[in-house]
Amino acid sequence: MKTPVRVTVTGPAGQIGYSTLFRIASGAMLGPDQPVELRLLERTNSTSQSALKGVMMELEDCAFPLLHGLMSTTDQKEAFRDTDYALLIGARPRGPGMERADLLEANAQIFNTQGRALDEVAKRSVKVIVVGNPCNTNAWIAMKSAPSLSPKCFSAMLRLDQNRARAQVAKKTGAPVSHIHQVAVWGNHSPTMFPDLSAATVDGRKATDILDAAWIRDEFIPTVAKRGSEIIKARGASSAASAGAAAIDHMRDWALGSAGEWVTMGVPSDGSYGIPEGLVFGFPCVCRNGDYDIVQGLGFDDEAKARIAKTLAELESERDAVKAFLKL
Numbered sequence: 001m002k003t004p005v006r007v008t009v010t011g012p013a014g015q016i017g018y019s020t021l022f023r024i025a026s027g028a029m030l031g032p033d034q035p036v037e038l039r040l041l042e043r044t045n046s047t048s049q050s051a052l053k054g055v056m057m058e059l060e061d062c063a064f065p066l067l068h069g070l071m072s073t074t075d076q077k078e079a080f081r082d083t084d085y086a087l088l089i090g091a092r093p094r095g096p097g098m099e100r101a102d103l104l105e106a107n108a109q110i111f112n113t114q115g116r117a118l119d120e121v122a123k124r125s126v127k128v129i130v131v132g133n134p135c136n137t138n139a140w141i142a143m144k145s146a147p148s149l150s151p152k153c154f155s156a157m158l159r160l161d162q163n164r165a166r167a168q169v170a171k172k173t174g175a176p177v178s179h180i181h182q183v184a185v186w187g188n189h190s191p192t193m194f195p196d197l198s199a200a201t202v203d204g205r206k207a208t209d210i211l212d213a214a215w216i217r218d219e220f221i222p223t224v225a226k227r228g229s230e231i232i233k234a235r236g237a238s239s240a241a242s243a244g245a246a247a248i249d250h251m252r253d254w255a256l257g258s259a260g261e262w263v264t265m266g267v268p269s270d271g272s273y274g275i276p277e278g279l280v281f282g283f284p285c286v287c288r289n290g291d292y293d294i295v296q297g298l299g300f301d302d303e304a305k306a307r308i309a310k311t312l313a314e315l316e317s318e319r320d321a322v323k324a325f326l327k328l
């Protein structure tokens, strides 16, 4: 059995927290031989604290052999001290009458403080996934607030979008998801994202040879982009189980490797594909040895270029809005 690693989860009393914690403790994220110590950061609000108490009681009652420690705190530094993995799920939801700029600003404060705390006390090798929206920009803020950590410690979750994209192709073609590879999602986790099948394969054949271009343009891309709001309409609440599953997939592949599979991660650009350096952008990546590489050498037609330019412009405007009030 390995030495236990520390995993910090923020927003553990929320819906996504509830669908993620039990899987982390069961070994689904870091493997069946990796014990974990869970550190749960929640706000002081009494409703959340009460819900968190119940979640922790249930975690105990699962008697997970890999759960070697469980604590909650409202103190950021205590939560992030020596942490190996941080899942930043808690975020301010959009309230009634709140403009997009208000949402950006409220979350900017949260991720600025959390980035600074990570900078001060987390392990230098920490792997951070930001789930809380707007996740790309929140990850960028946390990264910028943590200058002593490598930018490669920070990522944003676009895996749910990639999982949704693979699932739509599976449904259309009848092939199992495991036979569908090289599906990419580019850009911002927002309706401007670009789900891209140009390199995808289905049962070893090019997806674009099997699937009609009109279906890809008029059904596939909008369905993936609007899936989150369709789920809210149908369920009366936002995606939680699928978001939790995607967070587990993202961290598992980053930590343990993706075995050659393309995984979409929001990561700070290294300038690949002309995306300005540092911007947290969804790229197809391959993970190995606890690290990731952005897949290189892909080409785009004019339509793809326009879609990438659109999602890039949105991310740049979010970054500029945040810069105005955070001085990053």
Ligand code: NDP
Pocket (backbone or CB within 6 Å): 010, 011, 012, 013, 014, 015, 016, 017, 041, 042, 043, 045, 048, 089, 090, 091, 092, 093, 110, 130, 131, 132, 133, 134, 135, 157, 158, 159, 160, 161, 189, 238, 239, 240, 243
């Ligand atoms: P919930 O509202 O159910 O839970 C959020 C939890 O986070 C609450 O318990 C809340 O506490 C807590 N919280 C808020 N701010 C902080 C903070 N600063 N530190 C610690 N905890 C905090 O939301 P969900 O779990 O459904 O969603 C969480 C986030 O994930 C949202 O921003 C959502 O938009 C995003 N999301 C991202 C997806 C992606 O693909 N990237 C997909 C789906 C959702 P309190 O109740 O006291 O406010």
